[in-house]
Amino acid sequence: MTRRALGRPLRALLAVGATVAIVASVAVTVATTTDHDRVRDEQAAAERAVAGATAGRRRAGAELDRLARSLTDAEARIERDRRDTEVLERSVEILGRMRARIEAVEADLVRVTTLRDRRQEPIDVLAGCRATLDRAASSLVEDLSATAASLHLEAGRGRCQQALALVRGGAGPVHPYDFPDPSILTVGSTSYAYGTNGPAGQVQVLATEDLTSWRVLPPALTVVPGWARPGSTWAPSVAAVGDGFVLHYTVRVRATGRQCISSATSASPTGPFVDTSSGPLVCQALLGGSIDPSAHRDEHGGLHLVWKSEGETVGSSSGLWTQLLGPDGRTLLGAPTQLLSADQVWEGGIIENPSMARLDGSWVLLYSANRWNTDRYAMAYAVCAGPAGPCLKPTDAVVRRSDLGLQGPGGGTFFRTADGVARVAYAAWDPGQIGFPNSRRLHLASVAFDAREGLRLG
């Protein structure tokens, strides 16, 4: 009974306990389940957050990739454009610089070409003249042809006149070649100049209509008579006589070596003159010979010959003479008359190359004095009572002497231009170029004379 009595409450107690335990267990389980559900929800939210953030980061990454590509593209464009800009700007700059260079150099080329051409002109002129002189020399040396030489000289005359002006400077000679002892005859509108032997022959001839440009003609005399020695013909003078012309000239006698005067005739003032003489026209053997003939007419038409005696070659002094010529111009009438002697210190014992003209009613005798191949050579004058003298030298007789532009002027002769004006032709050395084989060049001078002032050459 007791056991039974005790078992019943215990069983009840145990049942209550079990019930309580079950209830508690259920309650705990329910609570736990609730928490678990909440945690699961939170877990899901957290996982969504992870997914969202991951997706956001992925999108950002994609955007970043896109931006990076864009950036790369932009940078590439910048680099390309900058490179293009640099290349183009540099090219434009280089092109501009090169074009400017071309323009500058071409402008310089024009300037330098002009300068070169201007500087080349005188060289070409000088070379052309030298070629002319060489061709003339070749004709003389190889062909012994003064005629051919004269043609060469005429062909190159203009250049040589220019060359002479370049070499010597300034105005001066009217002819570029050697032309000593000139005399001039005017026929109609043409003036003919005759000169001592030279490159253009035994007797050189020039012609002009303007007294400025003198054409070289073939030699007026090509053959000397048998009694004369070729190559020693000097101081020619031509006069119109009748229908023809008479040449008076100096020639060396072959037998004696003495210089004397002969004559030749021609129908033309340009020759060829022919000398048929058997001996000299004038030859003052005791006075050393006779040279430098010059014919002139008096107011009555009479033809007179003036010349020089070569006294200085035989220990004396020279003199100037005159004698009337016959109507043929080749015969002497009467006796010779001495017009002047070399009596002045400056003359050095030598007077020569006489030329007489009537100026302003007075007879004026032009002559040269001293050594022909020195700078002391000069021209002077005397006033004469008539063609046969007597003549008187004025105190200041010298009318042309060496100066800065010429040296040793001499061989002067009077002539008349086509319009009747008296002038003087003479020859002179270029400064510093005195004596053979240098050239004596042809000069012209105007003439002024009156009894009180005397003779003056312009």
Add this chain to the structure above:
Amino acid sequence: MAVVAVVAVAVPATRHRDLEAARDHLAVTREEAAGARAARAGAEAEVAETAQVLTATEAESVVAARAASRARERLARTGVSEEELVATLDETQRRVDEVERRRSSLTLDLERQDRQLPQATACIDRATRALARAALAALAGRGPPTGSSDDCSGTAAAVGAGAGTGP
């Protein structure tokens, strides 16, 4: 009765362990979420920064493009197309070389003239004297004279060779 008790104890315990495990997992996941958000924020910041750089770069690109365009316009004003540029530069350089060569040639001409003028001047006197000797010998019927202007013969040749150059 005992079974009930065991079950009553075991079930809540099991549920509790499961809850703790879920909580742990949640904590991990939350950390992971925080990391992902931070990563996203970093990426977005980088995007923003890159976008800024891109904007600046695009602006720079526009400037560069304008500069290139201006350079092309300047080139066009020179009358040269971009395609012909290299050929034009080469051709222009050849022209530069050509005009320089011509000027150099002219300079040589001037130098030659400096030498020739005094020589040609002196030759006139030498040739004149040679001619006088030739005349004297020829008119007298003698042989060739001594002395000539042969030493001047180079002048004419040189003058001839030099003439005619330049533009």
